[in-house]
Each structure stands twice: as structure tokens, then as C-alpha cells.
Amino acid sequence: MHPHTPHDRKQIIVTPSPAGSPTMNVSVVLLTSDLRLHDHPPLRAALGGSRQVVPLFVRDRDVDRTGFAAANRLAFLADCLRDLDAGLRERGGRLVVRSGDPVEQVCGVAAEAEADEVHMAADVSAHAIRREERLRRALEAEGVRLHVHDTVTTAVAPGALTPAAKDHFAVFTPYFRHWARQPLRGVLDAPEAVRVPEGVGSEELPSRAGVAGVSPGLARGGEAEGRRRLAAWLRGGITAYDKGHDDLAGDATSRLSPHLHFGTLAPVELVHRARAAGGPGAEAFVRQLAWRDFHRQVLRARPDAAHADYRTRHDHWRPEREAEEEIRAWREGRTGCPVVDAAMRQLRHEGWTHNRGRLLAASFLTKTLYVDWRVGARIFLDLLVDGDVANNQLNWQWMAGTGTDTRPNRVLNPVAQARRYDPDGAFVRRWVPELGHLTGPQVHEPWKLRGPERAALDYPDPIVDLSDGLARFRAARKRT
Structure with missing residues (x-):
């Protein structure tokens, strides 16, 4: 499914229901960030009393509009949905996929299936909280109960x-x-059987092949x-x-x-x-x-922490336009700081990078370049397959010193960190092949090479002197 495919062109494939077939005792399970069969409290509760269940996933139109539906996550999602459908079919069921407004789609499916209850997992983002509140009101108006389950995600x-x-x-x-x-609650087994009422239509399952712009090294998704x-x-x-x-x-x-x-x-x-x-x-x-x-x-x-400082430091971040070239170099892995570039290149190739690499890249952008954390968080969400509002935004705030870090003015020196966590330079050489012939720790400071050896490198000088960046940050935070 391409992220820009119009939702109203989706074809709903309806499985016909035999005339006069009973549709009582039906539950709908709205699947969001819980695309599995094992240890799934909403699904197990929905199946109680030998009920029929409609496992429903809705491609949320608002998620597309906000740009959160990035290519790597759409591709991984397609894998997850296909795997989940396969697991359901092994148990006699199937996955129902719809696109549009989740509230409208859930209410529509509940009406089609004559369901009297809907189950879903609790979530924490402002968007998820609004969705739950809207859904509860709409279902109550139709006499349908909404059950929201904790400890699912x-x-x-x-x-x-x-x-x-x-x-x-x-x-x-x-x-x-x-x-x-x-x-903690106990772990729930996957259900042995799932009976889905006939007559509830589904769109065609999305495919990874239908998503453009996917990182070439993106891992496979799915519960299996x-x-x-x-x-x-x-x-x-x-x-x-x-x-x-x-x-x-x-x-x-x-x-x-x-x-x-x-x-x-x-x-x-x-x-x-x-x-x-x-x-x-x-x-x-x-x-x-x-x-x-x-x-x-x-x-x-604090749902506004997704876009506002959790603890303001009264920063006057450099205007994005002023720092545009440096931001581009950072995103492309051409800052001249090898360990930062290696982390960003791994991110672009895999849609994932090592947590230590994420910290170093974030420190470099926010504290060495003094660029607003929201810029980096947005770029990460464009690329990360595990891009998650809570983890991504709050980790960026932690590194920028506007979040929950008790040492808000800490700056990670990328050279010192590289020597500690990539002492032989293997990580850098893997992702920055221009430096692949350099031996040992000299790979972390190629700007110190002299003469023909430096001239032969197709690799930029640092876009900022680390000591200058540190001085700028300390002055901005009024630290000496």
C-alpha cells in the first residue's frame, strides 16, 4: 500500500453471509499497536463465552495526513498484517482491514456484524486518547460497549x-x-480458534512491495x-x-x-x-x-511533550533555515564526524540504528550544532521502523536537555564516545566505507591526517569544530 493511495478507492471484499444465519454474540477487536495472537488480552476477552470476533485493523486517515505513515513503518506494517491474517486463518478466522476514520470504520463494522461490544488496547498519545474518547461516545450512542485493556503495549x-x-x-x-x-499479570496463550462472522468485508491486505522509498536493509515484520x-x-x-x-x-x-x-x-x-x-x-x-x-x-x-519542551531551558535554537546545510549533512551522514555519520547511514539503510548511535547523533544535532530537538525527532520519525511517539520524542528531549534527564547540559563528545564504544573503528568502517582503509582508532579523527593521505579521502572535514560547538551550546545555556 503506497502511503498516498486514496482511501476511497479501496475495494471492500465482502464474504457473503448465508440467509438467516445468526450473528448474535459478536465482538469487534480494534487492533492498533498489538498485531499479534500471543498474550493479547483484548482478543482473549472478546472470545469469551464462545463469541464470534471481528479482528479489525483500520488504516487511519489522520495518521497519513500528519506524515507519520513513513515508508519503513508502512512496509513493516504490511508484513505484520499479512502474518496476522495468516495466523488467524490457521485458527479458522481472518483479518478485516479498512481505511478511513477509525471511529466511523469501527462503528460501521460493529453494525455490519451486529456486534454488541468492542475491545481495544489502551494507548498514551494525544491522538490515541482522542480516538478512544470519540469511539466511546459513538459506540455508546449505538448501544455498543467499549472495553479498553491495559498492559497490552x-x-x-x-x-x-x-x-x-x-x-x-x-x-x-x-x-x-x-x-x-x-x-505482572500472567502471559496469555494464543487462542486455538477464532470464528469471524461472514458478511463483514475487508480491503485487500497491503504488501511491502506496494510501498515506495523503503530502506534497502529493512528487517521483516510479523509475529512469526x-x-x-x-x-x-x-x-x-x-x-x-x-x-x-x-x-x-x-x-x-x-x-x-x-x-x-x-x-x-x-x-x-x-x-x-x-x-x-x-x-x-x-x-x-x-x-x-x-x-x-x-x-x-x-x-x-503530559501529551504535549510530543511537541513541546517537557522542561524548558529557554533555548533560542538556531533557525532551521540558517542551519539547513548542516542539518542536511547530518541527515545524509556527511558531517565529517565518523561515528555520527555511521549511525545516520545505518539508520538510512536499515530504518534502525543502535541506541548508542541514536544518542550520539542526537547530541551532535542538538548540542554541537544547537538545532532544535524537534527537527531531529521529525527526521528520525521519517526513517525509523520503530518510530514511536513516546520513545522517540522523549529520548530526543532527554538528549536535548529539555526532558527528564537530571543532567540537562551534558554533551556527548563523539570522538571520546567512539573510542569507548567502537575502539577498533569497526562500526565506522562498516558504514563509512570511504574510511575503510584506515586502521584502528585513527578512523575516528580523519581530519588529523596530513598531506596526500588526507587529500585521498573522499570524506568531508567536520562541519563544525567540536570545541566551537561546545562553546556555543554553553553560551546559549549560559554555562561556562
Whole structure:
């Protein structure tokens, strides 16, 4: 499905319903960021009492209008929907896909199926909260009940943990102490059978092949692929995660973030299975899952943090037009700072990059170039397959010093960081082949080469001197 395909051209394929066939006791499950069959509370609740269920996914017109439907996520989404449909068909069911306004589509499907209830997962963005409120009002007007389920896209529900006299935790460490003690619900098995009423039409399932502009190295989506990756991660990688998760060249992270974003894997199941594996690596991995929940509880309480400073530093960011050439160089991986360029090139090629690379790229843009964090967050959302409003925006704010970071003026020196997390330069050489012949740590500072050796490099000088960038940032924040 191309992101600009008009919705009103979608053909609805209707499965005819035999005359006089009963359609009582029907539920609709509105699928959003929970595209799986395992550990799915809304689906299991909807199937209670041997009910028929319409598993429904709606391509939201407003998501397209806002530009959030980026190519990499559309391609991964197509994989997820096709895999989910296959899993449902193995159980006697099928996926129903519609496009348009979610409220109109859900109400329409509920009427077609003569459903008396709708189930969905809770979500935290301002758009999701408005969608839920609108849907509840519209369904109630038709006599249909809406059931919203927590702990579908998080391990602990946003708002379940609050400090005294406040509506959310603003600092991660105390939040994590409470989060780690919170009992989690059990993991639900995938249903053995799903009966979908006939007569409810569906659009044709989207295909990755129909999406233009996809990163060439984009990973495959879908629950089956997510569970395969999870099994491999638990067999090997998680054991050394505490020691290797910052190793840029080692690629020792789980790479499960796209599956968490689309909900092909459940956070509750991941926490349970990591804790069962045990050890320092598993504990470090669980801590990262807690960061996801932390950001969601922040955004649920402060939805404007998606576009406004969580804690203002009264920055006067450089005008985007003034910094236009530097922003372009940053996006294209041509800043002259090798580790930053490597991270951005990996992002462009895979639609994903290592978390340490994300931090270095964000620090360079916001603090070395002194460009508004919203510019970087927008560019990341254009490219990231795991582009998530809560994680993306709040991590950018954390790095810009306008978010929950307790050290808002910290600046990551990319050379020092590269020496620490890519000591042999393997990550840089992988993604910046112009520097591939340089040996050892000299790859991190090619501007120090002299004469013919420097002249032979098809690689730019740094677009800013690191010390000048640091001085500019400190002056802007009135720090010495």
C-alpha cells in the first residue's frame, strides 16, 4: 500500500453471509499497536463465552495526513498484517482491514456484524486518547460497549505507579524501583480458534512491495518473525547484554524494538521470559523495557511533550533555515564526524540504528550544532521502523536537555564516545566505507591526517569544530 493511495478507492471484499444465519454474540477487536495472537488480552476477552470476533485493523486517515505513515513503518506494517491474517486463518478466522476514520470504520463494522461490544488496547498519545474518547461516545450512542485493556503495549499500565501528590514519575530511577516491584499479570496463550462472522468485508491486505522509498536493509515484520528473533535472543544474546549493549560494532542488542512498536511481541511476555532467563544481562534488558513504560507514563500525563519542551531551558535554537546545510549533512551522514555519520547511514539503510548511535547523533544535532530537538525527532520519525511517539520524542528531549534527564547540559563528545564504544573503528568502517582503509582508532579523527593521505579521502572535514560547538551550546545555556 503506497502511503498516498486514496482511501476511497479501496475495494471492500465482502464474504457473503448465508440467509438467516445468526450473528448474535459478536465482538469487534480494534487492533492498533498489538498485531499479534500471543498474550493479547483484548482478543482473549472478546472470545469469551464462545463469541464470534471481528479482528479489525483500520488504516487511519489522520495518521497519513500528519506524515507519520513513513515508508519503513508502512512496509513493516504490511508484513505484520499479512502474518496476522495468516495466523488467524490457521485458527479458522481472518483479518478485516479498512481505511478511513477509525471511529466511523469501527462503528460501521460493529453494525455490519451486529456486534454488541468492542475491545481495544489502551494507548498514551494525544491522538490515541482522542480516538478512544470519540469511539466511546459513538459506540455508546449505538448501544455498543467499549472495553479498553491495559498492559497490552506496556508491562505496567501508565498511571498505575505515581509518586505522592503527583500524576507521574518525572525521573526514571525512582520509577524503576517501583516498577520492578510491581506484580505482572500472567502471559496469555494464543487462542486455538477464532470464528469471524461472514458478511463483514475487508480491503485487500497491503504488501511491502506496494510501498515506495523503503530502506534497502529493512528487517521483516510479523509475529512469526518477532517470536523467532525473541527465541534466538533468549538462547544467546541476552546473557551478555549488560556488557555488550553499548558496543556499536558488536551489534549485541535484541533488535526487538520494531516488534515492540507494532506489538508483534508483548512487553509482559518479554519481562517474564527475561526474568526466567535470569542473570545480569537479563536484568539490564528488563531495565530497558522499563524505560519504554517510563516514557509512556510521562506522555500519558503530559501529551504535549510530543511537541513541546517537557522542561524548558529557554533555548533560542538556531533557525532551521540558517542551519539547513548542516542539518542536511547530518541527515545524509556527511558531517565529517565518523561515528555520527555511521549511525545516520545505518539508520538510512536499515530504518534502525543502535541506541548508542541514536544518542550520539542526537547530541551532535542538538548540542554541537544547537538545532532544535524537534527537527531531529521529525527526521528520525521519517526513517525509523520503530518510530514511536513516546520513545522517540522523549529520548530526543532527554538528549536535548529539555526532558527528564537530571543532567540537562551534558554533551556527548563523539570522538571520546567512539573510542569507548567502537575502539577498533569497526562500526565506522562498516558504514563509512570511504574510511575503510584506515586502521584502528585513527578512523575516528580523519581530519588529523596530513598531506596526500588526507587529500585521498573522499570524506568531508567536520562541519563544525567540536570545541566551537561546545562553546556555543554553553553560551546559549549560559554555562561556562
